[in-house]
Amino acid sequence: MRYRKLGKTGLMVSEIGFGTIPILKGNIPVLPDYYNLEEDEALLVMKAAFDRGCNLYDTAIVPEYGDAEIKLGKFAAYIGRERIVISDKARFFDGNGIYQAVQTSCEHLGTYADIYFVHQVDAEHEEEVFRKGGALDALSELKAEGKIRFAGVASHYYDILLRGAKDLRVDVLQGSGNLLERGMLERIQSEPLFLEKGILINKVYAAGILPAFFPVQTLLGNVLSYPISCALLGIGTIEQVEAAMNTDTISEELLSFEEVLSHLEKDYSPIPCDRCQRCDCPYGTEIHTLFRQYQYYFLGKDYWALRKLTMGIEDSVRWCQKCAKMPCITQCPRKIRIPDEIENIGKLTRRHPIWRK
Ligand code: SF4
Ligand code: SF4
Numbered sequence: 264m265r266y267r268k269l270g271k272t273g274l275m276v277s278e279i280g281f282g283t284i285p286i287l288k289g290n291i292p293v294l295p296d297y298y299n300l301e302e303d304e305a306l307l308v309m310k311a312a313f314d315r316g317c318n319l320y321d322t323a324i325v326p327e328y329g330d331a332e333i334k335l336g337k338f339a340a341y342i343g344r345e346r347i348v349i350s351d352k353a354r355f356f357d358g359n360g361i362y363q364a365v366q367t368s369c370e371h372l373g374t375y376a377d378i379y380f381v382h383q384v385d386a387e388h389e390e391e392v393f394r395k396g397g398a399l400d401a402l403s404e405l406k407a408e409g410k411i412r413f414a415g416v417a418s419h420y421y422d423i424l425l426r427g428a429k430d431l432r433v434d435v436l437q438g439s440g441n442l443l444e445r446g447m448l449e450r451i452q453s454e455p456l457f458l459e460k461g462i463l464i465n466k467v468y469a470a471g472i473l474p475a476f477f478p479v480q481t482l483l484g485n486v487l488s489y490p491i492s493c494a495l496l497g498i499g500t501i502e503q504v505e506a507a508m509n510t511d512t513i514s515e516e517l518l519s520f521e522e523v524l525s526h527l528e529k530d531y532s533p534i535p536c537d538r539c540q541r542c543d544c545p546y547g548t549e550i551h552t553l554f555r556q557y558q559y560y561f562l563g564k565d566y567w568a569l570r571k572l573t574m575g576i577e578d579s580v581r582w583c584q585k586c587a588k589m590p591c592i593t594q595c596p597r598k599i600r601i602p603d604e605i606e607n608i609g610k611l612t613r614r615h616p617i618w619r620k
Pocket of ligand 2: 536595
């Protein structure tokens, strides 16, 4: 295992981190592929990763990740608290909410969290998080009280991560990316402000989809070629630990985006969108998310993706039909004919039985 600096925190973290979603037990229907592990099984899997050099474990408050936070606390006590870095998070955006959440998480963990993230920050909650008295001020207070060591912002949105990169209260950022959805990674790489922060990246396997199309070592190699601190992998079995945590075999061969698309073209016609998030629709269609669901539909998450695709697609099609300026097309560096793609997605959802129910 190799180690990287976590921004300016002074911590060195393993370049592959352990995401704890798959070790949870509980009924969390939105989460794919978890294994309902008992506590002793979960500890064995976490230990297997530790034995291969992993020192960063990422979780979330109960019940966001089921009971994973409690299991991680038990693992920390078993292995030695100071030997691992605990990254934790909660989806509370106001100061009071996150303050209480950290207290609760510390009770579940039986110890402090090294990093605590405000989780899933989106445009709707951005101001609440960043404003005076919001979640970031509360995390600063918790740092001063010694209840956490570092404060973080986790988001799937580049603009919010960039705002976090500019904010002195933020030590660590958590975003998402993989060899197909690499637009955010490219932008992080070209913005020097991100060098000031630790960067954790999740969705390296794209919700478990990409290992069916590319070797795990290629997926990891591509993400780790960017200037990030750690690639987080959801891990639920010892076999998955063994497949991922052998960094000696990580591929040096970095696939270009065009090579990735041409590989996928054997199965379907991918939209050549890397989720850079530069397109902004004044009507409110979240283009990059819509295109992601389209890719996932063809890459094996058909039912799940189609349900998401059908939500609001007819509105998006209608908006495109009356949109005279089509600013999204000029904003897109890949010059994707975005309204045409949206029209095609509309046709796809109408063909499917779910749509007709
Ligand atoms: S063409 Fe469609 S997606 Fe593009 S800006 Fe107009 S309404 Fe939004
Ligand atoms: S459609 Fe174009 S601008 Fe929008 S996220 Fe995809 S690649 Fe970026």
